[in-house]
Amino acid sequence: MATITDFQVPIEQFALADTFARIPDLYVEIERFAAQESASAIPFVWVTSDDFEAFEAALSDDPSVDSYTALAEFDDERFYRMNWVDEVELVVHLLLEEEGAITQARSNGDTWSLQVMFPDHDSLSRTYEFCEENGLALTVDSIYRLDNEDKTQFGLTESQYRTLAEAKDMGYYDVPREATMSELADSLDVSHQALSERLRRAHGNLVDRALSASNAKQEERGERQSVRKPD
Template sequence: MATVMEFTSPADEFPLGSIFETLRGVTVELERLIPHDTLIIPYFWVRGAEAEDIEASFESHAGVTGIRLIDNVDDEYLMRVKWEREYVGVLSALGESDIALLSGIGTKDGWHFEVRGESQEAIGEFRTYCQEHDIPIKITALHALTPMQGDGYELTATQREALVLAYQRGYFDSPRESSLEEVAEELGITQQSLSSRLRRGHRRLIGGTLIPP
């Protein structure tokens, strides 16, 4: 059965983490990971800084061979990066394991990742790789994906919890009866984590209801 694991890691344990040394207030959110030949090429968003400051902060990063600005939406900037294959860390663990990255959000306080394995064995292999290579991770949640009402789409338990609570508190109403901060506080998570869960949940719901199979 497909299993989702959430875990945290120190800010400097992921190559992009060095941005927090110069831009303390930014948030970095990985968009997706794409296997490509011998490299993994992710796209990620940066929020909370000006474009020129972002590019300057990425001039020298361990594990990075190149970064460039792709696009921007308001004050969010989409970047593209190539990694060094030899770099050992969370990135290499993702590349060597048969699991998919669902989300990755970083701030100066650390990284929060959500990954999916098609089996518990795949998750176990990822954890073993981290242990054998002294990659510090702290597991915060582990749960199986369960179909909802037989409609052919899946939500994680945390995504469902976030969507339901946000709905109950009037977050989706217009005008809103509750803020992102208030819902996140009730769940005991950060606003960034809640935003990611809502977005991933929306994607799964839309994919399972509005998009033809």
């Protein structure tokens, strides 16, 4: 049964530690990873900063980053595609060896907070052993198991979750896509129309959760800024 785990990793044992050390008031949230067969993972990252020139200068010197490309900019946020060096082993282990899905990954410089969906509890156990063997300090905050209740903690029904999981496995979300809507429908033994409606509802639920998380992030950042303001 699939298992969801929230855990933390020290900033210096994951990625961007040098960048966080140099840039104050930095917030990083990874939207998704693209796993590569060459045992590497490419993160797509939202960054909130007051000084992107300084941020990119720090990023260029960060030993955990091989290269980066700015893809979009909105007010005080930018969207980046980054190539992390092979030493960021935990992500590679999660994505390629345990077939996990990193559903959340964010940091404001203290630790990296990750939420990972494992295909089963054994995968979680192996990941914990991997961290111990490689000297990684993984702190588990919570563990959930998906069951047959109507809703999961992602706001998805069980059928929506299974559909998204199958779509991910078949490469429906890859760029370019490795599976068509018709192929996905055949695999799930549902009609094209039923699949389209299920995906729309699932995506809508995930967007609702993402917007709620984004609002919480903005509120947290506003609170940090208010604390720094002089009387």
